[in-house]
Amino acid sequence: MGKDSSTKAAAVLLGLAAIMAxxxxxxxxxxxxxTLRGDAADFPVSTIRTSKTNxxxxxxxxxxxxxxxxxxxxxxxxxCQWKPPVYEMPEDLDFHKTFVAGFPSGDKRMVYLQMEALSxxxxxxxxxxxxxxxxxxxxxxxxxxxxxxxxxxxKAADQVVxxxxxxxxxxxxxxxxxxxxxxASTWEDATIMSDNLYGxxxxxxxxxxxRDARVLDETSWYGWFIDYWMExxxxxxxxxHKLTTAEHWNDIMLKPFYTQAQLDYDKYVFDESEVxxxxxxxxxxxxISGGCKPVAILSADKLxxxxxxxxxxxxxxxxxxxxxxxxxxxxxEAWDCIWEELILxxxxxxxxxxxxxxxxxxxxxxxxxxxxxxxxMIAELDRLITKYSNPQxxxxxxxxxxxEILSEHHALLEIELAEVQSGAxxxxxxxxxxxxxxxxxxxxxxxxxxxxxNEELDPAKKKKKTRYFIALEQKRFENKRRDxxxxxxxxxxxxxxxxxxxxxxxxxxxxxxDALRHIKALxxxxxxxxxxxxxxxxxxxxxxxxARVMLTKDE
Numbered sequence: 358m359g360k361d362s363s364t365k366a367a368a369v370l371l372g373l374a375a376i377m378a379x380x381x382x383x384x385x386x387x388x389x390x391x392t393l394r395g396d397a398a399d400f401p402v403s404t405i406r407t408s409k410t411n412x413x414x415x416x417x418x419x420x421x422x423x424x425x426x427x428x429x430x431x432x433x434x435x436x437c438q439w440k441p442p443v444y445e446m447p448e449d450l451d452f453h454k455t456f457v458a459g460f461p462s463g464d465k466r467m468v469y470l471q472m473e474a475l476s477x478x479x480x481x482x483x484x485x486x487x488x489x490x491x492x493x494x495x496x497x498x499x500x501x502x503x504x505x506x507x508x509x510x511x512k513a514a515d516q517v518v519x520x521x522x523x524x525x526x527x528x529x530x531x532x533x534x535x536x537x538x539x540x541a542s543t544w545e546d547a548t549i550m551s552d553n554l555y556g557x558x559x560x561x562x563x564x565x566x567x568r569d570a571r572v573l574d575e576t577s578w579y580g581w582f583i584d585y586w587m588e589x590x591x592x593x594x595x596x597x598h599k600l601t602t603a604e605h606w607n608d609i610m611l612k613p614f615y616t617q618a619q620l621d622y623d624k625y626v627f628d629e630s631e632v633x634x635x636x637x638x639x640x641x642x643x644x645i646s647g648g649c650k651p652v653a654i655l656s657a658d659k660l661x662x663x664x665x666x667x668x669x670x671x672x673x674x675x676x677x678x679x680x681x682x683x684x685x686x687x688x689x690e691a692w693d694c695i696w697e698e699l700i701l702x703x704x705x706x707x708x709x710x711x712x713x714x715x716x717x718x719x720x721x722x723x724x725x726x727x728x729x730x731x732x733x734m735i736a737e738l739d740r741l742i743t744k745y746s747n748p749q750x751x752x753x754x755x756x757x758x759x760x761e762i763l764s765e766h767h768a769l770l771e772i773e774l775a776e777v778q779s780g781a782x783x784x785x786x787x788x789x790x791x792x793x794x795x796x797x798x799x800x801x802x803x804x805x806x807x808x809x810x811n812e813e814l815d816p817a818k819k820k821k822k823t824r825y826f827i828a829l830e831q832k833r834f835e836n837k838r839r840d841x842x843x844x845x846x847x848x849x850x851x852x853x854x855x856x857x858x859x860x861x862x863x864x865x866x867x868x869x870x871d872a873l874r875h876i877k878a879l880x881x882x883x884x885x886x887x888x889x890x891x892x893x894x895x896x897x898x899x900x901x902x903x904a905r906v907m908l909t910k911d912e
Contacts, residue, residue: 428477429474431687439474441473442477443477443478443479446478446479446492450493452680453495453682454496454516454682455497455516456510457469457480458518458651459522460583461506462527464520464658465657466498467660467661468520468655468660471674471696472673474695475670476496476682480497483501483510484499484509484841486509495682497510511644515645515646516645516652516676516679517647517651518652519586519651519653519655520655521583521762523769525773528575528579528789532724565786565787565790565795569792569795570616574595577596577737580598580737581593584598586649587650587755587759589640590639590641591634591637592606592634594609597622599626602632605622606637608620636649653673653675653755655669655672656762659762663700667693671689674689725782725783726790726791727784727788727795728774728794730791735767741759742763786798
């Protein structure tokens with residue numbers, strides 16, 4: 358590396374050091390960063406008492422007094438104090454690791470924050486494992502096998518818990534994912550992405566039409582996702598839910614941006630009776646030591662409910678007591694208090710329900726669904742409830758819990774269906790309408806603009822618009838996985854051994870830019886609290902370490 362590059366990297370290092378100093382100063386206040394070693398170690402344990410209970414703080418015997426770590430504290434008598442988990446993971450502890458599986462939504466966050474508070478150790482995203490490499494995090498959160506997820510944690514997990522979100526809310530949040538594809542906010546990038554192959558970009562009505570179709574598909578993905586985990590990775594078609602072949606399964610996993618017609622079951626399977634039941638290789642090969650079937654079914658809706666929330670925290674804690682991780686879980690007498698600290702007292706990082714406008718997701722002010730869209734969601738829940746109420750499943754506690762949760766969601770959709778029928782929910786152009794309802798609205802519009810109707814009837818133009826969106830989604834899907842492969846290539850040699858990572862100037866600037874955008878996003882959303890701040894510091898440290906590699910490259 359030349360002198361100019363070294364000077365540039367050195368300057369960037371100084372800037373990073375300044376950023377780190379400012380950020381660390383912001384998050385190092387006693388309210389955010391108490392540790393048993395830093396705060397409690399100055400006093401004998403027997404003298405650390407609370408005026409409320411006059412009880413000594415409980416410190417688990419398994420806690421290494423030499424290791425500095427944060428831990429929610431059991432104050433005795435049902436009282437506790439929430440503490441952020443340790444963020445520098447010790448590598449010498451042996452955990453029974455849990456994968457938190459959930460269809461894409463913000464609900465998983467509520468579950469894993471409970472795990473962090475109960476145990477004192479943090480969760481890590483499946484994509485972070487894929488990008489940043491393996492670590493000793495005991496909780497892994499992810500969306501696999503959904504196309505927003507990736508099996509990035511190798512063979513680290515020992516058990517699965519499945520979080521079941523409300524399908525209606527998940528479809529709204531999936532709409533937000535589609536919106537973030539770049540269609541609405543980065544028109545220039547979208548044009549470059551498609552190489553101007555389709556001429557002028559489709560208008561907003563075209564986007565709404567395509568989005569409706571994708572949300573309809575996602576309703577099927579929702580049920581397919583639940584079947585996958587409940588059946589331990591059994592390969593099924595997304596849309597018919599029939600047993601399928603490895604060839605079809607691989608296309609489903611690698612081409613999720615294809616339409617239902619392109620992935621049509623009959624193109625792969627001529628006779629369903631000849632299909633031999635087979636499993637995702639990750640599950641068949643035992644990549645999760647305890648198997649892919651979940652040991653617990655969890656509900657964020659129940660967790661956030663003042664009547665059922667404490668029982669849900671107990672269910673989460675009970676799932677963590679299996680194996681070596683159990684010794685780090687706070688005493689059962691404090692479980693209710695942990696729920697109160699996180700849900701009632703809003704301690705810890707923000708959760709989905711803290712976001713501005715979150716209530717609109719299920720209210721009359723947010724996105725509405727047409728009758729046909731609500732019916733489609735109800736039909737999928739009917740299928741799942743019927744299947745897992747079957748005698749072969751009815752003796753399994755996880756199936757009973759799943760049916761209980763889905764039945765409550767079903768009742769909510771029935772109410773919404775009545776509201777749509779009665780006109781209480783008035784449908785608008787931006788709502789999630791489905792093909793038939795949107796076509797009816799379009800016909801009304803065409804009475805005023807017949808020239809627009811003739812244009813829309815041109816099948817060639819409609820095909821180009823569909824291809825435009827497919828290309829956009831395909832590019833996003835491929836880019837995410839390409840970046841993972843690039844990261845792995847930098848970290849592994851030809852024999853699969855970890856090697857010291859060296860980044861090009863371009864790679865370095867990309868990572869730095871990404872980190873700075875992350876800072877800006879956190880500031881804009883007012884989310885710089887203990888959890889996100891530590892994630893931020895960790896990320897900046899990583900960038901700084903890469904810069905140091907650049908500086909020493911020629912030494």
